[in-house]
Amino acid sequence: MKKVFIGFLIVGILFAAFVYFKSRGSVEEYAGSDMQQMPSFSFWDLNGNAVSSVDLIGTPLVVNSWAAWCPFCKKELPDFAQVQDDFEDDVIFVAINRGESLEVAQTYSDELGVAGRMMMLLDPDDSFYKSIGGFSMPETLFVNRDGFIVSHRRGPMDVQEITERVENLITN
Numbered sequence: 178m179k180k181v182f183i184g185f186l187i188v189g190i191l192f193a194a195f196v197y198f199k200s201r202g203s204v205e206e207y208a209g210s211d212m213q214q215m216p217s218f219s220f221w222d223l224n225g226n227a228v229s230s231v232d233l234i235g236t237p238l239v240v241n242s243w244a245a246w247c248p249f250c251k252k253e254l255p256d257f258a259q260v261q262d263d264f265e266d267d268v269i270f271v272a273i274n275r276g277e278s279l280e281v282a283q284t285y286s287d288e289l290g291v292a293g294r295m296m297m298l299l300d301p302d303d304s305f306y307k308s309i310g311g312f313s314m315p316e317t318l319f320v321n322r323d324g325f326i327v328s329h330r331r332g333p334m335d336v337q338e339i340t341e342r343v344e345n346l347i348t349n
Contacts, residue, residue: 212325215240215318216308220273220298223283228271228298230324237268237346238320239339242306244275245285247314249333254286256336258294260343267347270295276303319346 215238219229241257243250254272261270272295274282282299286292300306309316313331319342321327327346334342 212321212327215320215324215326216305218273218298218300218305218308220300220305223279223286223292223297223299228296233269233271234324235322236266237322237343238271238318239268239343239346240271240273240305240318240320242273242275242300242309242311242314242316244314245277245281250315251289253315253333253339254289254291256334256339258289258291259336260339261295263340264343264347268343271298272296273298273300273305275306276301319343321346321349 215230217230219227222228239257239260241253243254257270257272261268272286272291274297277299279299282297283292286297291297306316309318309329315333317330317334318326319328319330327349328342330342
């Protein structure tokens with residue numbers, strides 16, 4: 178009985194968090210001269226290749242911070258991969274794992290069917306999440322061609338919101 182109660186309590190907390198973040202929308206929106214530059218990073222992808230943020234400047238980016246323990250990431254990562262497929266070379270989706278091992282990140286991305294469909298990076302020290310002032314999961318930056326953050330979305334998004342934000346990102 179105690180286990181059932183704890184299970185319902187956990188589900189209730191997760192549901193409340195989802196509703197809370199969904200209703201809040203973007204916590205941080207940048208515009209004009211208030212835009213901030215995306216924090217620089219240099220990480221390894223799941224195939225052992227080094228990837229630096231400097232190499233990505235020139236193309237709009239969607240940079241997501243995720244972890245296998247995040248229930249919202251399980252839905253959102255496949256949506257990111259779908260939108261990446263839809264926009265092909267117009268935008269680069271970068272999914273940065275928060276401090277988990279290569280084995281955990283690879284297994285999770287393979288199970289979700291997102292491996293190879295977008296850039297998957299490992300951040301063993303969770304430094305990127307810290308650099309963006311992360312406090313929720315997931316956290317996503319929409320970054321223009323010049324490397325400036327256009328918007329910072331805290332919490333999960335559905336495929337429609339992701340698509341709308343990407344369309345705005347690549348047309349402005």
